[in-house]
Amino acid sequence: TLKTQAAEVWLAKIHEVGVPVAPLLSVAEAINLPQTQARNMLIEAGGIMMPGNPIKISGCADPHVMPGAATLDQHGEQIRQEFSS
DSSP states (O other): OGGGSOHHHHHHHHHHTTOOOOOOOOHHHHHTSHHHHHTTOEEEETTEEEEOOSOOOTTSOOOSEEOOOOOTTTTHHHHHHHHHO
């Protein structure tokens, strides 16, 4: 039965017969994977850690920190200047 051997043993046996298989991870386990760290999959947005964009494009910068939402009238002066010129 499944309980008689460790998960790694079953994963190896299933993989040996050509079936794609991967372990089911907890959120904490997934966050701590080397691949998660290498792909910058955790970013800070407005002081909160959250998942990053999984789509990575070669040659394009991958922002490590995203800004929070704009505050009320944060860009108002800039917009007014653009429309008045």
